[in-house]
Amino acid sequence: MKKLTKDDLQAIKQEELKKETANWIKVGLSTCGIAAGAQDIYDFLVEEVKKRNLGVSIQRCGCAGMCYAEPLIEVKVEGMPKVFYGKVNKETAMKIVEKHIGGKILVNDHIYDIRSSQ
Amino acid sequence: MQQKRILIKDTDLKKDRTRDFYTAFLTEIQDKKLEEKVQLVRVSDIGIYGKGLTVRVLPENFLYCDVETGDISRIVSESVVEGRPIEALLHKPDDKQLRLVLRNCGLVDPESIDDYIKHDGYQAIATILEKMTPEKVIEEMKISELRGRGGAGFPTWLKWKLTRAVEADQKYVICNGDEGDPGAYMDRSVLEGDPHSVIEGMMIAAYVIGATKGFFYIRAEYPLAIERVNRAVTQAHEYGLLGENILGSSFKLDIEIRLGAGAFVCGEETALISSVEGKRGYPRPRPPYPSVKGLWGKPTVINNVETLANIPLIMLKGGKWFSSIGTEKSKGSKVFALTGKVKNSGLIEVPMGTTLKEIVFEIGGGGIAGKKVKAVQTGGPSGGVIPEDFINAPVGYESLQKLGSIMGSGGMIVMNEDDCMVDIAKFYLRFCVDESCGKCAPCRIGGTQLLHLLEKISEGKGEIEDLDRLRRISRAMQKAALCGLGQTAPNPVLSTLRYFEDEYKAHIVEKKCPAGRCAGLFHFSIIEEKCKRCGLCFRNCPVQAVSGNRDQGYLIFEEKCINCGRCFEVCKFEAVSRG
Numbered sequence A: 001m002k003k004l005t006k007d008d009l010q011a012i013k014q015e016e017l018k019k020e021t022a023n024w025i026k027v028g029l030s031t032c033g034i035a036a037g038a039q040d041i042y043d044f045l046v047e048e049v050k051k052r053n054l055g056v057s058i059q060r061c062g063c064a065g066m067c068y069a070e071p072l073i074e075v076k077v078e079g080m081p082k083v084f085y086g087k088v089n090k091e092t093a094m095k096i097v098e099k100h101i102g103g104k105i106l107v108n109d110h111i112y113d114i115r116s117s118q
Numbered sequence B: 001m002q003q004k005r006i007l008i009k010d011t012d013l014k015k016d017r018t019r020d021f022y023t024a025f026l027t028e029i030q031d032k033k034l035e036e037k038v039q040l041v042r043v044s045d046i047g048i049y050g051k052g053l054t055v056r057v058l059p060e061n062f063l064y065c066d067v068e069t070g071d072i073s074r075i076v077s078e079s080v081v082e083g084r085p086i087e088a089l090l091h092k093p094d095d096k097q098l099r100l101v102l103r104n105c106g107l108v109d110p111e112s113i114d115d116y117i118k119h120d121g122y123q124a125i126a127t128i129l130e131k132m133t134p135e136k137v138i139e140e141m142k143i144s145e146l147r148g149r150g151g152a153g154f155p156t157w158l159k160w161k162l163t164r165a166v167e168a169d170q171k172y173v174i175c176n177g178d179e180g181d182p183g184a185y186m187d188r189s190v191l192e193g194d195p196h197s198v199i200e201g202m203m204i205a206a207y208v209i210g211a212t213k214g215f216f217y218i219r220a221e222y223p224l225a226i227e228r229v230n231r232a233v234t235q236a237h238e239y240g241l242l243g244e245n246i247l248g249s250s251f252k253l254d255i256e257i258r259l260g261a262g263a264f265v266c267g268e269e270t271a272l273i274s275s276v277e278g279k280r281g282y283p284r285p286r287p288p289y290p291s292v293k294g295l296w297g298k299p300t301v302i303n304n305v306e307t308l309a310n311i312p313l314i315m316l317k318g319g320k321w322f323s324s325i326g327t328e329k330s331k332g333s334k335v336f337a338l339t340g341k342v343k344n345s346g347l348i349e350v351p352m353g354t355t356l357k358e359i360v361f362e363i364g365g366g367g368i369a370g371k372k373v374k375a376v377q378t379g380g381p382s383g384g385v386i387p388e389d390f391i392n393a394p395v396g397y398e399s400l401q402k403l404g405s406i407m408g409s410g411g412m413i414v415m416n417e418d419d420c421m422v423d424i425a426k427f428y429l430r431f432c433v434d435e436s437c438g439k440c441a442p443c444r445i446g447g448t449q450l451l452h453l454l455e456k457i458s459e460g461k462g463e464i465e466d467l468d469r470l471r472r473i474s475r476a477m478q479k480a481a482l483c484g485l486g487q488t489a490p491n492p493v494l495s496t497l498r499y500f501e502d503e504y505k506a507h508i509v510e511k512k513c514p515a516g517r518c519a520g521l522f523h524f525s526i527i528e529e530k531c532k533r534c535g536l537c538f539r540n541c542p543v544q545a546v547s548g549n550r551d552q553g554y555l556i557f558e559e560k561c562i563n564c565g566r567c568f569e570v571c572k573f574e575a576v577s578r579g
């Protein structure tokens, strides 16, 4: 790999920005999340999205701070508000896939609506 | 009509009636035949606490608090159907958090350098290498007034300037990721969630002081942090962001990782240095400071993880921007690991100057199970407790010190009536005694003596003179111990004595532990007048120490009781006394 220059940094940034997708899910995979089972949720979502061909990119991220609500995932799909779902087990993850992504309906009792003022 | 959404949550601290309100809203929606156009959602947490029924209407984003059943019809017809806000109910959310250090945590993929670059990663170092001299960077850091986040709060610019001024053939920069304070995990989260920002901070420090070699010192108990930092360092090397001729300049830097075995004292800078050198982690007297004689005798800058993570942002946005945040003497933000008897435990970041009350109640959602908060512990084993009377204290280096605690690295533990202050002091002291390296007598002997006294008191064998003994030994340790561990170990003792002397006296004079922690100093009994004879204690006692029946009432047999406190917890009428 060649050494980067300042221009290359810009080029990578632009390239990455272009790759941005309209539909994504971020799964918090730090120690707090993993301890609560986030890795299983990540794997489950990757699998489901592929199986159903949903066109949602499943991404990994660090701890968003709400450790009490892990596993915590952030979901953005077109036509829906961006939300955090907390204490997500497989059953809830399935609901998110079917209802939130499939039916464009928010899932009850798992939304952590705490940073929407930003 | 566009798809509307109504998010609801009852934020009452005692009783959550979200489901009742849900039914009321649903009826209203059905009456108005809006089922197709409006979606009603129960949320788990709406980020507001103790303000009754809270409702958010989307997409307009109207936020209403203290909503009554009578308001529901108006909300649906005016706000949802017509899209107009109801001024009287409107609540302006003010976000208490400010995520600077945690800017990328939860946002970027910590295993992808490209994702970090996408979020302006390595822009700061690129700009610096292109057009800033080290002096200019120091100048900017001075304007920012950033102080070290590892505990002592030393001005970062000054540490850098002093190290830069020393002539040497080799210099080093070390990132202190030891994080030994029990209950704290801020640094772990940053290393796991955004390792590249710490690397970039180290690069800037190295460039300024003229170091060509850097070390991460991370405790071995943090395997994921180590893995992510390792990967990040490898990626940076592959991109030529580490190594020789970085970004086409003459600047070079290599970074390696060293694992700590998890000794608290190894977080102390001189002990850490000897640990990196492969020796036993013993502190040594300062001066000479590491800035003059550090790793292998060479000038060395040691900075904390959080300090370093701040740096790229300061260089991108300017020192002036940074110093506009916070208080007069404490600038920027601080990350805290909020834990203990608080509703929402987690990692939070607030501007300096935010009060403990705002942190505990507005971010943390208040005491667990609606219980009254008794004190907040900050600074871990080197800190102290701040009683509820001072909960309006703003967060900052000096402000917390004035109250007998310290800001420390960022542990913040909320305590309530179930926490015994003698027990807390004992816990932290035992930690320090276990972790003392034993090199100097004040800490080795003083700490053990303090612990003996506390044990004596918690067993009900204390005498009133012991309080003075505790104070005397504490003061001697503060003055005479060699390193920060021994100097600060008495802080939890002194601060609990300062604010909760009554509790110590209860143990000594009345032989009672009001919080029901110190075995043998409390017992449970049923207050006949308050008892409704529901039988909950009877059914819940795991050892059948409660006897009686619904007609005659109940009694607790002390001989059988194991002091587990189950009856105390389950009684709905406060009819079980502990004392």
Ligand SMILES: Cc1cc2nc3c(=O)[nH]c(=O)nc-3n(C[C@H](O)[C@H](O)[C@H](O)COP(=O)(O)O)c2cc1C
Pocket (backbone or CB within 6 Å): B147, B148, B149, B150, B151, B152, B153, B154, B176, B177, B178, B179, B180, B181, B264, B265, B266, B267, B268, B269, B270, B302, B303, B304, B305, B307, B308, B409, B483, B484, B485
């Ligand atoms: C007993 C003891 C433990 C310490 N543990 C840590 C630690 O875990 N992490 C840390 O950054 N600093 C720790 N420090 C403070 C360091 O000695 C040093 O001041 C700090 O790393 C400097 O970085 P800063 O200026 O960026 O805060 C500790 C100090 C003492 C006395």
Ligand code: SF4
Pocket (backbone or CB within 6 Å): B265, B283, B435, B436, B437, B438, B439, B440, B441, B443, B444, B481, B482, B483, B484, B485, B486, B487
């Ligand atoms: S104060 Fe304690 S930890 Fe520090 S050098 Fe002395 S014995 Fe060791």
